[in-house]
Amino acid sequence: MKQGVVVKQGLRQSMSWVHTWAGLLVCWLLLLVFMAGTAAYYRHEITFWMKPELHQAANAPTRIATVDAAALAVRGLQQRAPDASGWLIELPHERNPLITASWTNPPKKGMSREERRNALRQQNFVLDPMTGLETAAPRDSRGGEFLYRLHFDLYYMSALWGRWIIGIAAMSMLVAIISGVITHKRIFKDFFTFRPKKGQRSWLDAHNATAVLALPFHLMITYTGLVTLMFMYMPSPTKALYGDDQNTMFGEVFLNADRSQPARVAAPLVDIRPMLQQAERAWGQAPTRIVVSHPNDAGAQVQLVRPSGQQLSNIEPSMTFNGASGALIASTDAPSTTLAARGAIYGLHVAHFADPLLRALFFICGLAGCAMVATGALLWGVKERQKYAKIVARGGKVGFGVRLVDALNIGAIAGLPVAFAVYFWSNRLLPPDAAARSNLEANCFFAAWAACAILAQIRPTRGMWRFQLTLGALLLGGLPLLNAFTTDTHLGVTLFAGPALRAVAGFDLVTLALGLLLGWAAWWLGRTSRKQAAAGARSARGAAAASSTAQEAA
Amino acid sequence: MSILILSGLALAFSGFATNSIVMDRHYADIHGRGAEPGPALKRRMRLLGWLGLALSFAACIGASGWHIGPVLWCGLLSIAAWALTLLLQYAPRKAIQGAWIGIPAALTAIALLIGR
Numbered sequence A: 001m002k003q004g005v006v007v008k009q010g011l012r013q014s015m016s017w018v019h020t021w022a023g024l025l026v027c028w029l030l031l032l033v034f035m036a037g038t039a040a041y042y043r044h045e046i047t048f049w050m051k052p053e054l055h056q057a058a059n060a061p062t063r064i065a066t067v068d069a070a071a072l073a074v075r076g077l078q079q080r081a082p083d084a085s086g087w088l089i090e091l092p093h094e095r096n097p098l099i100t101a102s103w104t105n106p107p108k109k110g111m112s113r114e115e116r117r118n119a120l121r122q123q124n125f126v127l128d129p130m131t132g133l134e135t136a137a138p139r140d141s142r143g144g145e146f147l148y149r150l151h152f153d154l155y156y157m158s159a160l161w162g163r164w165i166i167g168i169a170a171m172s173m174l175v176a177i178i179s180g181v182i183t184h185k186r187i188f189k190d191f192f193t194f195r196p197k198k199g200q201r202s203w204l205d206a207h208n209a210t211a212v213l214a215l216p217f218h219l220m221i222t223y224t225g226l227v228t229l230m231f232m233y234m235p236s237p238t239k240a241l242y243g244d245d246q247n248t249m250f251g252e253v254f255l256n257a258d259r260s261q262p263a264r265v266a267a268p269l270v271d272i273r274p275m276l277q278q279a280e281r282a283w284g285q286a287p288t289r290i291v292v293s294h295p296n297d298a299g300a301q302v303q304l305v306r307p308s309g310q311q312l313s314n315i316e317p318s319m320t321f322n323g324a325s326g327a328l329i330a331s332t333d334a335p336s337t338t339l340a341a342r343g344a345i346y347g348l349h350v351a352h353f354a355d356p357l358l359r360a361l362f363f364i365c366g367l368a369g370c371a372m373v374a375t376g377a378l379l380w381g382v383k384e385r386q387k388y389a390k391i392v393a394r395g396g397k398v399g400f401g402v403r404l405v406d407a408l409n410i411g412a413i414a415g416l417p418v419a420f421a422v423y424f425w426s427n428r429l430l431p432p433d434a435a436a437r438s439n440l441e442a443n444c445f446f447a448a449w450a451a452c453a454i455l456a457q458i459r460p461t462r463g464m465w466r467f468q469l470t471l472g473a474l475l476l477g478g479l480p481l482l483n484a485f486t487t488d489t490h491l492g493v494t495l496f497a498g499p500a501l502r503a504v505a506g507f508d509l510v511t512l513a514l515g516l517l518l519g520w521a522a523w524w525l526g527r528t529s530r531k532q533a534a535a536g537a538r539s540a541r542g543a544a545a546a547s548s549t550a551q552e553a554a
Numbered sequence B: 001m002s003i004l005i006l007s008g009l010a011l012a013f014s015g016f017a018t019n020s021i022v023m024d025r026h027y028a029d030i031h032g033r034g035a036e037p038g039p040a041l042k043r044r045m046r047l048l049g050w051l052g053l054a055l056s057f058a059a060c061i062g063a064s065g066w067h068i069g070p071v072l073w074c075g076l077l078s079i080a081a082w083a084l085t086l087l088l089q090y091a092p093r094k095a096i097q098g099a100w101i102g103i104p105a106a107l108t109a110i111a112l113l114i115g116r
Helices: A002-040 A043-049 A052-058 A066-080 A113-122 A144-153 A159-183 A200-212 A215-228 A236-242 A246-253 A273-283 A337-350 A356-386 A389-393 A400-429 A437-458 A462-477 A479-486 A499-553 B002-020 B024-031 B039-090 B092-099 B102-114
Strands: A086-090 A099-104 A124-127 A289-293 A301-305 A318-322 A328-331
Touching: A002 A043, A002 A144, A002 A159, A002 A356, A002 A400, A043 A052, A043 A144, A043 A499, A052 A499, A066 A086, A066 A099, A066 A124, A066 A273, A066 A289, A144 A159, A144 A437, A159 A215, A200 A215, A200 A356, A215 A337, A215 A356, A215 B039, A236 A246, A273 A301, A273 A318, A273 A328, A356 A389, A356 A400, A356 B039, A400 A437, A400 A462, A400 A479, A400 A499, A437 A462, A462 A479, A462 A499, A479 A499, B002 B039, B002 B092, B002 B102, B024 B092, B039 B092, B039 B102
Parallel strands: none
Antiparallel strands: A086 A099, A086 A289, A099 A124, A289 A301, A301 A318, A318 A328
8 A cells, every 4th residue: 555655656756757858858849840830720821921912813703613713724734834744733712712733844863852842833823713814923932831841841951850850859749748647636626727926836827727728639739740750750560561662552552642654655635624524513512623643645644632521531532534535543432441540630630621710729729739838848947946046046146957948948939939920021021033032031030030049048038038029029910010011911901801811811910919919928027027126126125124223223 | 500619619618617616726716715615516516517518519519520520629628728717717706607608508509409
């Protein structure tokens, strides 16, 4: 009996240690991952905001029929890239008001990855959904795609390295969540507890409230995040069955994956209109995406894809046609149970199924995740600082670890919002025709973040907290104003325009709200330090008075 | 469907609130220091609270089906719990009043679920 109690205490204490270190070592990277991932729930909307040249065209009162839109896109592609290795056409739907077309060329020898990427960025055009005519070329920006990739690939390194680093961080996160639940002694008694203005206790309450009350989301998002890259993190099963030939496995397991080879015999692509009509009849809904592989080749294939609808899975139903004859080759049926399970797990992470309400809930839970990581990181500093209370009172300094963590906290928690805001500002302020413009925007993001992090290392003080929070508040909250000065689609227009411009209005309003939140944090911090200063002065006066009375008495 | 989702949110809030007002800390916050809920009251409120949460789940399933419904429910639970946490801190007595919203929400949800 007694021994059981000892073991129980031991478990909780050891889990507390695991929770602290699994969390602390990766928390700043996790904050970046959480913030970028949360933003990526609205990546199409962010991309749209960052290409203001398209706003007018998207705000069309009527749209041409889907079939005609597809035919026009194919005509444009035939003119520009008849020999491409693949075409991709996105048709207008709820989250995409425009018709976009892009193509990929067969890789040339001796092309670096960077060159290929840059070439790919040029190979697309956008059609006006009302007239079917080509729109003005939008500025070169990766928009929300940058944040989406940043979420799991990082930047300035190969995606492979980025994914391994992210995977280690995500695994630590999973360990931190589970050990956190075990170590939380009063998880049910403190369920709804938040006690403000109580120092360390308040931070702990805030950490618990943001973590426990959204625990299903946090557990789900961490676990499913690992599953999205499972073939990379756990390669052994594939290796055992397929050896080094992973592509064969992908081809056999994921039927949607296109592994077709060109026949290298010229054959013109047939009219795709009948295919779209056939798909629409079968589904009762128009396809939203068309993937053509090896156009104008005898081995050409046309794949029509539609959203999966009221299902979690990210596997989208599709129909594949022979591009040379127009005959239906295959249509994806219900996937196997295993594949459906993976699809649902993957789908939960990327939330393609989410309607506006559910998407907003995912976004809010993502923000709660940011708050959980941030409060956890702050909590370590608050706890550790107490060990130095007496030394600091005597005019001494806190230890190196506390100073380092404080500085990293400022650079991440207050600095990252600044970096995000600067990314959006750079989108509007950089000249529209600058060379490699989208890379410049990304550089602005990291330059701003680096500046914040370095400033924080030089002076990790409350003043620095307030400065960076205020800066973030002004930059984020100022985005609607910037948008008003640099485009014609400001809040005064977008709030009263059609549904296509709701994304722009939503972006402006959400950044304004986040800016106000940061501003409130800066104000609150200022008030607290003023109060503490006043209290300190009072107690100093009190001590002086006491000592003088003591002297008089003597 | 949005009315069903709204009643699901109200039921989640009410279910949590009903559970919370007989928790020792919040009971003392509402009724004064040292006050403790009787065991019968505790049992009844807990039962009602869990019933509210279960009905909220049913409303979400009714609104979004078995695939999306549970995901929606988790999101609504988080929102309701955060709102209640703030309410219990800044206006604890309002939690009792807030819990009553479960009655009309339950009636609405049941009517909509049966009427389908």
